[in-house]
Every structure is written in structure tokens, then in C-alpha cells.
Amino acid sequence: MLDKYFDYKKHKTNFETEVIAGVSTFLTMAYIMFLNPVILADGGFDFGGVFTATALATALACFIAAFYAKTWPVGLAPGMGINAFIAYGVCLGMQYTPAEALGAVLVAGVVFLIISLTPIRAWLINSIPKSLKLGIGAGIGLFLGVIGFEIMGLTADHPVTLVTLGDLSNPLLLLGAGAFISMIVMEKMKIKGNIIIGIVAFSAIAWVTGLAKFNGVVSSPPPMTHLFAFDLGAALSASMVTVIFTLFFIDFFDTAGTLTSVANVSGKIGKDGKIQDIDKAMLSDSVGTVAGAVMGTSTVTTYVESAAGVKAGGRTGMTSLVIGILFLCCLFFSPLATSLPKEIDGAALIYIATLFVRNIVDIEWDDIAESGPAVLAMIAMPFTYSISHGIALAFISYAAIKICTGKTNINPAIWVIAIASVISFWVA
Numbered sequence: 001m002l003d004k005y006f007d008y009k010k011h012k013t014n015f016e017t018e019v020i021a022g023v024s025t026f027l028t029m030a031y032i033m034f035l036n037p038v039i040l041a042d043g044g045f046d047f048g049g050v051f052t053a054t055a056l057a058t059a060l061a062c063f064i065a066a067f068y069a070k071t072w073p074v075g076l077a078p079g080m081g082i083n084a085f086i087a088y089g090v091c092l093g094m095q096y097t098p099a100e101a102l103g104a105v106l107v108a109g110v111v112f113l114i115i116s117l118t119p120i121r122a123w124l125i126n127s128i129p130k131s132l133k134l135g136i137g138a139g140i141g142l143f144l145g146v147i148g149f150e151i152m153g154l155t156a157d158h159p160v161t162l163v164t165l166g167d168l169s170n171p172l173l174l175l176g177a178g179a180f181i182s183m184i185v186m187e188k189m190k191i192k193g194n195i196i197i198g199i200v201a202f203s204a205i206a207w208v209t210g211l212a213k214f215n216g217v218v219s220s221p222p223p224m225t226h227l228f229a230f231d232l233g234a235a236l237s238a239s240m241v242t243v244i245f246t247l248f249f250i251d252f253f254d255t256a257g258t259l260t261s262v263a264n265v266s267g268k269i270g271k272d273g274k275i276q277d278i279d280k281a282m283l284s285d286s287v288g289t290v291a292g293a294v295m296g297t298s299t300v301t302t303y304v305e306s307a308a309g310v311k312a313g314g315r316t317g318m319t320s321l322v323i324g325i326l327f328l329c330c331l332f333f334s335p336l337a338t339s340l341p342k343e344i345d346g347a348a349l350i351y352i353a354t355l356f357v358r359n360i361v362d363i364e365w366d367d368i369a370e371s372g373p374a375v376l377a378m379i380a381m382p383f384t385y386s387i388s389h390g391i392a393l394a395f396i397s398y399a400a401i402k403i404c405t406g407k408t409n410i411n412p413a414i415w416v417i418a419i420a421s422v423i424s425f426w427v428a
Contacts, residue, residue, distance in 0.1 A: 011315040021314025022322025025075045027193030028305040032077045043087030045098045048222025053296040055331045061288030061300045062324030066317035069280035073319030079301035081140035085387045086298045103235030108247035109289030116282045127413035135374025139381035139390045141356025146382045152176045152346030175202045176343035183351045203340045216335035226296025242424040246388035255285045258302045265310045373398040392421035
């Protein structure tokens with residue numbers, strides 16, 4: 001039955017290859033099961049509730065992709081960077097409650113869903129300059145790096161310089177450093193699942209040496225404390241416009257960029273330059289975000305780690321189906337998740353930050369009008385501790401530079417976003 005539905009022969013694959021591809025992608029993105037609850041818990045969310053919501057929302061989004069966008073071998077889960085924005089920017093920084101933040105995620109998901117059904121989708125994908133997309137992506141990486149440094153203990157508060165070096169005598173910090181190095185080494189050696197292996201291996205050292213408490217491995221899933229707990233009142237207020245735009249912007253363009261990358265690897269770009277069935281893949285992503293908000297987690301997005309499964313031979317939604325099933329199995333490992341030392345979680349964040357930042361090599365460095373705003377986005381996000389501020393400053397500066405250099409024939413979307421960004425600062 002699966003053979004007929006996914007049409008393995010047409011896509012030059014088979015059941016065994018698709019299963020291996022699904023396992024490969026799962027191993028590269030399984031870290032989200034541990035990091036997403038840790039990050040959102042810092043913003044006031046319930047760890048157990050987010051853990052269960054992460055597993056269920058990820059599985060559901062993968063199943064939707066498998067059976068609706070059945071030619072896309074992708075994995076979907078709550079996105080890194082977006083969860084940090086929710087926890088540290090929206091909840092801690094702007095003092096919104098988790099319920100109000102989930103309301104914003106839901107509204108942004110609905111907007112994404114509507115746009116995915118209209119021609120606006122293609123217009124938006126082609127409207128944002130490549131340099132800004134890359135700069136914003138790198139800025140999110142640096143933002144994650146700052147958070148990782150704090151969680152790991154590599155930095156500490158300072159009354160004059162604001163930050164300083166943390167306590168390097170902390171043995172858990174040293175274990176975190178070892179975990180970070182091991183992840184780099186394993187990637188260099190092309191070992192799949194390097195992040196999850198590094199987290200578990202160095203956590204095990206902490207448990208054996210008595211530096212961290214081991215709470216067990218298997219139990220029944222924690223209750224879904226944030227199920228249907230979203231608050232639309234604050235989400236529909238004027239003060240939340242910037243938050244919703246940021247959530248939508250990151251999800252939309254991250255998804256578009258990821259799908260383009262996967263399409264390149266899997267040969268889904270036609271002779272006319274168009275990506276086959278991208279509308280179905282984006283619709284699956286947007287439905288996943290709506291479902292995730294209802295269940296109690298941050299924005300669900302398509303993972304660039306999907307390329308691991310594609311490289312392993314995955315060509316159909318069967319790969320997504322396998323990923324979803326494996327994440328469902330994770331529901332029963334919440335004691336293991338609560339046993340991981342935060343210093344080692346922080347090390348994983350720093351490693352993920354390096355993956356975000358390395359894309360800056362593709363910025364047009366020879367054109368300062370393109371690279372300048374991109375660098376501004378990169379610097380602004382960690383130093384203002386806000387992804388939304390970094391995006392706003394990047395678009396404002398990009399539009400201002402174009403005006404001052406006499407190049408006003410840029411896409412109207414740039415002007416709209418720049419003006420909206422100025423208004424958001426004015427209102428704030």
C-alpha cells in the first residue's frame with residue numbers, strides 16, 4: 001500500500017531507503033526534544049507540557065507533510081531561534097505570559113496559512129534580498145550563541161562591561177565545553193546524530209560522577225499543560241503587531257530557504273526554475289504551526305537537517321512518516337530530558353549557533369549597500385537581545401541606503417516592512 005501511495009519506483013527509491021533516510025534526519029534533529037522545553041521553560045512555560053507538545057506537534061507536522069506533501073522528504077519541528085525569541089524576547093523581555101505568546105504564534109501561523117494559499121507567497125519569497133535573509137539568519141545564530149553562553153555559564157554579569165568571563169572552574173561548564181568540541185569533531189567525521197550523541201554522552205559523565213541528578217529514562221508522557229491555553233486578546237492588540245510579524249517573517253523565509261535547499265539536493269527544481277509542489281510543503285508547515293500553538297509550543301518549521309535524509313536517499317513523504325513515528329516514541333523519555341545538565345544544553349545551543357552563522361559566506365561582501373544592513377542585523381540581535389529589533393533595523397537601514405544612493409526601484413515589500421518597522425519603534 002505504501003509503495004503505491006508514495007510511488008517509490010517513480011522517485012527511484014524503496015521502502016528500506018526511505019526508512020534509513022527518516023532515521024538519519026531524526027538523529028540530526030532529535031535535539032529539539034531536549035532544547036525546546038529547556039528554552040521555553042526559561043520564559044515561564046511548563047517543561048513537561050512543552051516536552052509533550054514538542055513530540056506531538058512534530059509528529060503531527062511530519063505526518064501532514066508525509067501524506068499531503070508526499071513528494072517532500074522533510075522533518076518539521078518547533079524552530080530554534082523562534083523558541084528563543086518567544087522565551088527571552090516576548091515572555092521575559094516584553095513581559096507577556098506564555099498563553100499570550102502562544103496566541104501570537106497561533107495568529108502568525110494563521111497568517112502564514114492564508115498566504116500559503118495565495119499568490120502572495122511567491123511574491124514575498126522573491127521580495128526579500130538574499131543578503132538580508134543571510135544576515136538575519138546569522139543574527140539569529142549569534143542570538144542563540146549569547147543564550148548558549150549564559151546557560152552554559154561561559155559569561156557572567158558585570159557592572160561596567162555588562163558581561164565578563166564566567167567561572168571556568170565549574171566542572172559542569174568544562175563538561176559542556178567537552179560536549180561542544182565532541183559535536184564539532186563528530187560532524188567533521190560525518191557521524192550522524194552528533195548533537196544528540198554529544199548531549200547524552202557528556203550528560204552520562206555528569207550522572208556517573210555525581211555532578212548531575214539522573215531522573216530515569218522512561219515514564220508516561222507529562223500532561224499537556226498548555227493545550228488550548230493560548231490567549232488571543234493580547235495577540236490581537238497593537239503592541240503585538242511587531243511580535244506577530246517577526247514570528248511570521250522568520251517562519252516564512254526560513255521555510256522557503258530550507259525547502260529551496262532541500263529541493264536543490266533532491267532534484268525538485270524544474271527546468272523553468274520553479275520548485276515542484278512547494279505550495280504543498282509550505283501549507284504543511286503553516287498547518288503545523290497552528291497545531292503546535294494549540295498544543296502548547298512555539299512555531300513549527302521545516303528543518304534544514306532534512307538534507308541529511310535526502311543525502312541518505314530519501315525522496316518521498318515516507319521519510320517524513322518515519323521521522324514522525326520516531327518523535328512519537330520520544331514521548332516516553334521525559335525523565336531523560338529533565339536529567340540533562342543545563343551547561344550541556346548550552347553547549348548544544350552554541351554548536352547550533354555556528355550552523356546559523358556560517359551562511360554569511362554567501363553575503364555580497366563586495367557591495368557594502370547589501371552587506372552593511374546584513375551585518376547590522378547580525379550585530380543588533382545579540383546586542384539588543386531581540387530578533388525583532390535586528391530585523392527592523394536591517395530593513396530600515398536597507399531602505400534608507402537605497403534612497404540615499406538613488407536606487408529606489410526595489411521591491412515594494414521592502415518599503416512596507418521598513419515603514420512598519422519605523423512605526424513599531426515609534427509606538428514602542
